[in-house]
Amino acid sequence: MLIGVPKEIKTNENRIAVVPAGAEALIAAGHQVVVEKGGGEGSGFSDQDYLDVGAAVEASVDAVWAKADMIIKVKEPIEPEWKRMKRGQVIFTYFHFAADEKLTRAHMDAGATCIAYETVELPNGELPLLTPMSEVAGRMAVQEGAKYLEKLYGGRGVLLGGVPGVPPAKVVILGGGIVGINAAKMAAGMGAKVVILDISLERLRYLSDVMPANVQLIFSNRHNVLEQIATADLVVGGVLIPGAKAPKLVRREDLKKMRPGSVIVDVAIDQGGCVETIHATTHENPTYVVDGVIHYGVANMPGGVPRTSTLALTNATLPYALQLANKGWQRALRENPALLKGLNMIDGKVTYPGVAEAFGLPNHEASGFLA
DSSP: OEEEEOOOOSTTOOOOSSOHHHHHHHHHTTOEEEEETTTTGGGTOOHHHHHHTTOEEESOHHHHHHHOSEEEOSSOOOHHHHTTOOTTOEEEEOOOGGGOHHHHHHHHHHTOEEEEGGGOOOTTSOOTTTHHHHHHHHHHHHHHHHHHTSGGGTSOOOOTTOBTTBOOOEEEEEOOSHHHHHHHHHHHHTTOEEEEEESOHHHHHHHHHHSOTTEEEEEOOHHHHHHHHTTOSEEEEOOOOTTSOOOOOBOGGGGGGSOTTOEEEEGGGGGTOSBTTOOOBOSSSOEEEETTEEEEOBTTGGGGSHHHHHHHHHHHHHHHHHHHHHHOHHHHHHHOHHHHTTEEEETTEEOOHHHHHHHTOOOOOGGGGOO
């Protein structure tokens, strides 16, 4: 199989989907790898690094897409890339279709076979290809939130951990999943007062065993969410429904109850966000203010730390990429139920219920395309 690895073109996206070690593994398995020139530079990998392991480096992005049987990316193909997609081509990347109807319909029109990192799901419910980036984003959420709490950026002028004699900031985390637990680790480690809200009592019981004493665990309902955000300095949105839009836990009218200069970092922005007033921002222009509350909605947060993020992501994705390349996508999906759940679209037909539901589209059973 010929595998194409184009350079990411989303604003300030410096990750790359295949590192030289991954290219070497794919080539050792008998495949060809073509990397767009300069694709790895943002993550610290030179063109020569790829050439040294036997990959080809192609100056023309059009040629990379045209040659490839399978395209491996980090972020969803954006509008300038839509014309390059072709029917029957496998695209393996983060898509987050349920948050963007225009994106969804563009891929339906292209007829590509879209396998989404974010919906590959193990039998225990774990999302192995979303986990590493959720870990990065959860930790970054606190790092960025602490920065925007500084007065220089319009924040309340609060130090997250406080100092002796001065109380620490209060960090409220919506969702106790991978994002939430990593955000809590960072915030608690910095000395903040941390509250995690989640709807799963089982998850809250688990967190009570692993979280330090400065983390409080509260069942998530409308009353408790409002009560906690009213006194929060930093709110981190970490809610996830795999492949579907995130629920809106913080409404516009709720902002009036929050402290002026407080900060919201909505990591759920890739799935539409769990705050009604959030919209996607970029690393160049990461924040805006609504009713005195700073909103941070960068949709590719891990792109800000590309070296760490690229290595963490490719550690997780490479085994699945090898399965797709070695067996072909149909056999790979037949033999791996977790990978089958990653199939979101084929030949213009939606095969993931959360995407179909988001836009009122017919959903087609994924297994029906595996003959």
